[in-house]
Amino acid sequence: MKRKVLSVMLATAMTATLFAGCGGDDKTQEGGSTTPAPAGTEDGADAGADAGAADAGSQTASGGSVYYLNFKPEQNDAWQELAATYTEQTGVEVTVITAADGTYEQTLKSEIVKEEAPTLFQVNGPVGLASWKDYCMDLSGSEIFSHLTNEGYALKNDAGEVSGIAYVVETYGIIYNKKILNDYCTMDNAVIASVDEINNFETLKAVADDIQARLDEINDAFGYELKGAFTSAGMDGSSDWRFKTHLANLPIYYEYQEKGISTTDAIEGTYLDKYKQMWDLYITDATCEPGLLSSKTGDEAESEFGMEEAVFYQNGTWEYGNLTNEDNGYLVTAEDMSMMPIYIGVEGEENQGLCSGSENYWCVNSKASAEDQQATLDFLNWVITSDEGRDSMANVMGFTTPFDTFADGYVADNVFIQADAAYTAAGKTPVAWCFTTMPSENWKNGVGSALLEYAQGTGDWAAVESAFVEGWATEYAAVNN
Amino acid sequence: MEKAIKRYFPIFALPTIAAFTLGFIVPFLMGIYLSFCEFTTITDTKFVGLKNYIRIFSDPTFLHALWFTALFTVVSVLTINVFAFIIAMLLTKGIKGTNFFRTVFFMPNLIGGIVLGYIWQILLNGILANFGRTLTYSGTYGFWGLIVLMNWQQIGYMMIIYIAGIQNVPGELIEAAKIDGATNWQVLKNVTIPMVMPSITICSFLTLTNSFKLFDQNLALTAGEPSNSSQMVALNIFETFYTRTGWEGAGQAKAVIFFIIVAAIAMAQNRMTRSKEVQQ
Incomplete structure (x- = not known):
């Protein structure tokens, strides 16, 4: 009998540990909204209701809660802080989870089927919307929509409903180090006398080639430790999007412009030779051998620019925070940096501005409860x-937003955004973000791989063309049949 | 005793069965169903029949990944088992420091696949940098990189199994063979290997299935670069699922086909090596 009792107890203990394993993590989340894991809605609802009872005047204590699946890891801390402030003021639970770099789609796919699904998520444009259209609530009656400065910042579905609202307008181009370039201009036989002379591909290439050829001379004369004109064009997953997506945007943009279209099922690749000469420039006048590109990361390129080992660095406004973050210990200062358009050698590019657009659209989950x-x-x-929200978005996250509420004094203190404003003021035409119409991630990967193989000498340019043109048609058909 | 076992069977087996059902059988059946559907999330599906299976054949990367995986499996099963067996033989000879070496050889197995992948990526790229190349220079580099990695990781584990097998070979048998004038080679071939056949069955099964469904190491070491030429099937399935809108079902269909292939091969292998086992 004793033995029987013992065995039953043992079995119970085993079962208990088994289930303890499944439900154990809820307890660790009592920290509330700032913990980086979804708090149960029950907790959230309770907290909301309690606080609502205590603060009867609060209009928002309707029992609902917010779960935001954030896309940008670099802004995670700012969102957590903002969420905590909101919860403090209104009692409404706000959970912010940030998906790891490059895994947003995966995270969203698994999170959204959960019982506590994100109420707020984001898509990256028309192609992203195609997969999430059933989950996007119509926002045309919402207040945030009415605050948009331009309806073009709303993402509409086939039925014309507002499915997403852009919350940040971003710009990319070639970030350059003004100080080094100015020093270079003072040298004998410098190709240019002032940075402003760079307004087309020929000049840019001449300058980059000259700097690359005279690295030692420049280093000796001014005490730099330059290793190349451009930072490494890393093709690691953390960096390859700069070329397979952002740089590839330019040939697509010019083709769209020429044909007067905004999307296509078959790209012709009329400007691919320009794409090639730019890519050649990036991999030749660089800090590293082309054969090593596959292992170079985004962080390495950033630190090369930050440590003044390179003069040019293709990236966007979002890099400002990292480059000026004192913890990184970079030598480059905010005053030394600016951004110029990516000149790939198209006729009339002297009037080209920076590439501006958005691939960050807020969507509200249509399958969430009404509360x-x-x-x-x-x-x-x-x-x-609110003041807190605007301050955080403009000054902490450093966003340029498309909302009219930011007009009175909430402009991001970001030299790249100022450079963009200057180009626009000078009448240059901004380049639209056409890469949101790229048919699939698979297409980008195909182009990226072909670019890498071309760079390291194991493939030829024809493979890039094929991945770009034929790949587009194949992917478009694969996704749309 | 028999009766007691029967009576307590549910108590002891239920937790495991419940976990197995929840964690394996249910997702498995759902997975099969999903391979016939088009979906963005698994709770919201549309039945489309065989469309996903037809789509697979329009995707050349899958076939390439299958060949790459098959070749990888053949090479890694052979190398891992041969090296593991040799080391096991050496470490059962009673040389000094045997325990220390056993521990050292086993240790790589305690490190997770992703971590290993990145460590080896750094190591191999460090060497290749001298030649101005990297692991993703071509698919061949990735292939041998993966072989080195898997050998390093798995040899220790298989070694332990072989050591247990070798230690179980009765001393009298070897002694008798030696008295009959057998050379060392003959002892190995006619006595030791037949006697450790059960270990060989287990080890070849483990290495075979591990190599076939390899994912983490592949993802961390080369991520299939360049141009998917070092991509194995598991990674191919993963990429199909996530990199094309509307192709989730096709990824699922690939997974089902993959399961059938692995199951068939593993069962054939099991039967083959089992038949060579001898009773003591």
Whole structure:
């Protein structure tokens, strides 16, 4: 008998540990909204209701809660802080989870089927919307929509409903080190006398070639430790999007311009020779051998620019925070940096501006409960109208937003955004973000791989052309049949 | 005793069965169903029949990945088992420091696949940098990189199994063979190997299935670069699932086909080596 009792106890203990393993992590989340894991909605709802009872005047304590699946890891801390502030003020639970770099789609796919699904997520444009259209609530009646400065920043579905709203306008181009370039201009036989002379591909290439050829001379004369004109064009997953997506945008943009279209099922690749000469420039006048590109990361390129080992660095406004972050210990200062357009050698590019657009659209989950949807809309509205929200978005996250509420003094203190404003003021035409119409991730990967093989000498340019042109048609058909 | 076992069977087996059902059988059946559907999330599906299976054949990367994986499996099963067996033989001879070496050889197995992948990427790239190349220079580099990695990781584990097998070979048998005038080679071939056949069955099964469904190491070491030429099947399935809108079902269909292939090969292998086992 004793033995029987013992064995039953043992079996119970085993079962208990088994299930303890499944449900154990809820307890660790009592820290509330700032923990980087989804708090249960029950907790959230309770907290909301309690706080609502205590603060009867609060209009937002409707019992709903917000769960934001954030796309940008670099802004995670700012969102967590903002969420905590909101919860403190209104009692509404706001959970912010950030997907790891490059895994947003995966995270969203698994999170959204959960019982506590994100109420607020984002898509990257028309192609992203195609897979999430059933989950996007119509936002045309929302307050955030009414605050948009331009309806073009709203992402509409086939039925014309507003499915997503852009919350940040970003710009990319070639970031350059003004100080080094100015020093270079003072040298004998310098190709240019002033940075402003760089306004087309020929000049850019001449300058880069000259700097690359005279690295030692420049280093000796001014005490730099330059290793190349351009930072490494790393093709590691953390960096290859700069070329397979952002740089590839330019030939696509010019082709669209020429044909007067905004999307296509078959690209012709009329400007691919320009793409090639730019890529050649990036991999030749660089800090590293082309054969090593596959292992070079985005961080390495950033630090090469930061440590003044390179003069040019293709990236965007979002890099400002990292480059000026004192913890990184970079030598380059905000005053030394600016951004110029990516000149790939198209006729008339002297009037080309920086590449501006958005691939970050807020979507509210149409399958969430009505309370949660309302709570989410209230939260978003608070973010773009309250002082705390605007301050965080403009100054902490460093965003340029498309909302009219930011007009009075909430302009990001970011030299790249100022450079963009200067180009626009000078009448240059900004390049639109056409890469949101690229048919699939698979297409980008195909182009990226071909670029890499071309760079390291194991493939030829024809393979890039094929991945670009035929790959487009194949991928378009694969995704749309 | 028999009766007691029967009576307590549910108590002891239920937790495991429940976990197995929840964690394996249910997702497995759902997976089969999903391979006939088009979906973005697994709760919202549309039945499309065999469309996904037809789509697979329009995707040349899958076939390439299958060949690459098959070749990788053949090479890694052979090398891992041969090296593991040799080391096991050496470490059962009673040389000094045997325990230390056993521990050292086993240790790589305690490191996770992703970590190993990155460590070896750094190591191999460090060497290749002298030649101005990297692991993703071509698919061949990736292939041998993966072989080196898998050998390093798995030899220790297989070694332990072989050591147990070799130590179980009765001393009298070897002694008798020696008295009959057998050379060392003959002892190995006619006595030791037949006697450790059960270990060989287990080890070849483990290495075979491990190599076939390899994912983490592949992802971390080369991520299939360049141009998918070092991409194995598991990674190919993963990429199909996530890199094309609307192709989730096709990825799922690939997974089902992959399962059938692995199951068939593993069962054939099991039967083959089992038949060579001898009873003591």
